[in-house]
Amino acid sequence: MTTTLGLPGTIQACLFDLDGVVTRTAVVHAAAWKEAFDAFLRERDGDGFRPFDPSHDYDEYVDGRPRADGVRTFLASRGITLPEGSPDDPPDAPTVHGLGNRKNDLLLEKIRTQGVEPYDGTLRYLAAVRDRGLRTAIVSSSANTRDVLRSIDAEDLFEVRIDGVVAAERGLPGKPRPDTFLAAARDLGVEPSHAAVFEDALAGMDAGRSGHFGYVVGVDRVGQTDALYAHGADIVVKDLADLADLGGDA
Numbered sequence: 501m502t503t504t505l506g507l508p509g510t511i512q513a514c515l516f517d518l519d520g521v522v523t524r525t526a527v528v529h530a531a532a533w534k535e536a537f538d539a540f541l542r543e544r545d546g547d548g549f550r551p552f553d554p555s556h557d558y559d560e561y562v563d564g565r566p567r568a569d570g571v572r573t574f575l576a577s578r579g580i581t582l583p584e585g586s587p588d589d590p591p592d593a594p595t596v597h598g599l600g601n602r603k604n605d606l607l608l609e610k611i612r613t614q615g616v617e618p619y620d621g622t623l624r625y626l627a628a629v630r631d632r633g634l635r636t637a638i639v640s641s642s643a644n645t646r647d648v649l650r651s652i653d654a655e656d657l658f659e660v661r662i663d664g665v666v667a668a669e670r671g672l673p674g675k676p677r678p679d680t681f682l683a684a685a686r687d688l689g690v691e692p693s694h695a696a697v698f699e700d701a702l703a704g705m706d707a708g709r710s711g712h713f714g715y716v717v718g719v720d721r722v723g724q725t726d727a728l729y730a731h732g733a734d735i736v737v738k739d740l741a742d743l744a745d746l747g748g749d750a
Contacts, residue, residue: 505628506735506743511714513690514629515681516622516658517564518640520700521719521740523648524617526563528610530554533562536603537574550578559724564701566641566664566674567600608644611651618652621741626657628744635659637684639697641667641674660687675703678711685713698740705731717743 503509520526537552552558552574561577562570568584575582575596585595591602629636636658638645643664649655662672662684672679678692685695696715697708702724708716709732718728718736725736737743 503632504744505625505632505634506737507696508715510694511634511696512694513635513637513685513688513696514626515637515639515684515695515697515713516626517697517699517701517704518638518642518645518648518663520563520721521698522618522622522626522638522654523652524619525611525648526700526721528614529563529607530558532603532607532610533558533570533574535606536599539602540599541578544580555722559702559722559727564641564675564699564703564707566667567604567643568596569641569674571596571600571603604643611644611648616648616651618654619739621739623654623657625740625744626654630657635688635690637662637688639680639684640664641680643668660684662687675701676706676710678707678713681707681711681713700728702727702731705733708732 516522519529534552534554541549557574561574565573583595585593585597587597589595589598589601591598591605637660638658640663645661645663662680667674667680672683674680681697682692685692692711693714695713696717697713698717698719699705699708700719700721705716705718705728716732716734718733719740720728720736720738728736
């Protein structure tokens with residue numbers, strides 16, 4: 501039996517991804533990855549390089565993953581390996597962390613110049629969730645999660661934050677491993693079977709399934725409903741407000 505929130509009655513906590521679920525930043529991430537990877541590939545292979553494809557490579561290899569994992573996974577898909585380097589490598593260093601830092605610099609510049617917009621339907625759903633006494637956490641691989649939430653005045657909507665900074669401090673592997681979501685449930689004092697995961701990334705779906713969470717909600721912003729179901733979604737919606745009949749985003 502589902503509640504008026506569209507969730508099983510056993511759910512006590514909701515664990516939300518950030519990019520693509522709460523904020524409209526997935527497209528900004530994809531653009532930053534493309535700019536960083538294309539510059540790297542052009543320098544390596546010349547003008548005949550095969551560009552990064554935001555409609556495939558982003559979803560398949562980098563979306564939802566920690567930054568360095570995204571670099572490794574995409575480069576591996578092209579048969580390329582780089583030295584690891586260290587997290588404080590400069591953005592022009594020919595290392596995994598250097599390339600990741602270049603992407604992050606590009607992302608921060610795009611956020612600074614373009615701003616960040618929330619999904620209004622998600623904010624309405626969050627209000628409904630909190631009104632009904634469910635616990636809430638934000639779970640993101642982004643190291644910029646706190647700044648992004650503050651920019652949309654949404655930091656106080658979440659009792660727990662497990663992001664790229666916290667994951668590094670605790671040594672938690674990122675999605676598609678379930679460890680960050682499990683840490684959020686643990687910090688809320690809720691069993692995974694009583695927690696719902698809200699994700700738009702295929703890696704996030706994998707994390708929700710392997711973590712044996714009570715419900716996994718896929719949010720389809722880019723027309724990948726079938727893939728979200730294939731990776732473990734219990735239900736897929738285009739907007740979270742649709743779960744509670746709150747009226748979706750236009």
